Amino acid sequence: MNAPLKSAEHANMHELPNPLEQLSALLKTELLDTEVEISAQMVSSVGLIPDVAHHLVDAGGKRLRPLLCIAAAKACGEVSRPAIKLAAAVEFIHSATLLHDDVVDASNLRRGLKTANLIWGDKASVLVGDFLFARAFNMMVATGSMRILDILAETSSIIAEGEVLQLASTNRGDIDRDTYFKVISSKTAALFSAASECGAISTGADESIVSAFKTYGQELGLAFQLADDALDYGGKTQELGKKVGDDFREGKPTLPMIIAIERAQEDEKEFWQKVLARKHNDEDLKTAITILRNRGAIDETLKVAQECAEKAKLALSILEESELKTCLINIADMVVARAN
């Protein structure tokens, strides 16, 4: 009688509280303060700016990066006014990169809505992205901490470097794991890491704690991006929906593809060369996913993601037990579990 048991397990899975929602509930007041700050900073007499910014920022993003910042501060002490500014600044940096990413990738859809570049054009997206980025620095200056400014200025350079490296890697079949990890470490993990590190710094926490949060953010960011990249090929089990295949269509060599190329037999090598050299179609995507699964590329990607999640969890062992710590640990597992 396996079926009923499976069914029960399944029901149970759904009853498990989502650790992200739990964390948001724990930090409800601080998140609300952050939302108020975010809205206040989008105000401009130039109407196009709040139009574009609200469209993106209100579209129901998870606020993962501000949450990390606030959570780190809360775990170390008080969530001060500067920490709220910092959380909003981190979301602005993220939003600026999303606006520019969508231009670069010529994307039409984000978070289930039409992208800003589709509605207002590439020009508006580029310039409003610049505005959000500049405004982020305004907020960071308002925190009054030169150390935080230093970390976030450096992080912004690293993000841009990662984005350029990703662009330079497009449609290339010779990208190795090191390059891939440099890309995702720069474009994704660096901001996760800076958000949690700076959250801890804002409370004047011990260096050992600051370092723990830096590592937690970095490894969580890697796990998150690795799982995302597995999900873009449907993850382990998912049906192929509309959200699948973006990386493939855009010629982005992510870890699943890199592993498949490493393990490819002659005919598969030819396939990868062929699809990276020309415009792909849906048939190619189906073939690619079949090969990826046959070569264990999704499993391997998620194994690496889980290793990062374990490192993230380990970094937090320095903290005393608390509901907040449990949430952060469960989030590390959750970001990978999404793709299982």
Added chain:
Amino acid sequence: MNAPLKSAEHANMHELPNPLEQLSALLKTELLDTEVEISAQMVSSVGLIPDVAHHLVDAGGKRLRPLLCIAAAKACGEVSRPAIKLAAAVEFIHSATLLHDDVVDASNLRRGLKTANLIWGDKASVLVGDFLFARAFNMMVATGSMRILDILAETSSIIAEGEVLQLASTNRGDIDRDTYFKVISSKTAALFSAASECGAISTGADESIVSAFKTYGQELGLAFQLADDALDYGGKTQELGKKVGDDFREGKPTLPMIIAIERAQEDEKEFWQKVLARKHNDEDLKTAITILRNRGAIDETLKVAQECAEKAKLALSILEESELKTCLINIADMVVARAN
């Protein structure tokens, strides 16, 4: 016998030393240090970044903004290491906006060379622009002055706001002088102003001197952009060459056009409505320039530019006489005289 006299005057004009070159000669060592800093900051393991950045930054820009920064510092005291970092940072902010401007305007030519977007594509220009902007903040943090960071973060927001306002004003015949001045004050004068203000601040100068340099930069920036906008229609006397008509073609309502619309008779009103509503051709540009000259729009624009130049010069009256002060005063006249 007017002709020989005129000829002699003309010869004399050409013999007058260029005040920008004079200033560069006075600040030779400091400018060289700035160039070294600029080159050092373009280094990245991602090869596309120095490729794009060097193409733009080495293309022989006048380094007007770094010069203002260094000149202000020199006029107030010592040009310190932080002042050099600041000068390089200001040039990076400017370069980042140029990369993004060329994408937004779909430009093919800048400083006589193919634009970066034409060579490497819009994507690379957007992302390398982001990198230069982030790197500028790295350098500003390295100056160690929270006040300077505050001014330049605010300036960066203002620049982006001005760029968005300019975009929102495109192809509109109802833009008034106030909106135009908000655009040029934001997109151009703000960085001139911040560069000279922060140069003075870097030496610990008196607030009265800091304020003088802030005003000088602001008014010089306005004069510079007004003259540029007159030059885009050939200035007072210039032959129409390749460099003329960009603003017209891009549907940017600058002061010459705004004045011409203010003073337009019925048939001219129709003309402006017509050309702002559709794609323009070279014949339209010729007609536009004829109307602009008949309505005195170029003369009036340059009169306003000269008024700004006078305000810039007046601001410097607080300084003791020096060769450097004379250069700065002559530069204010020069930026307008270009269009005469």
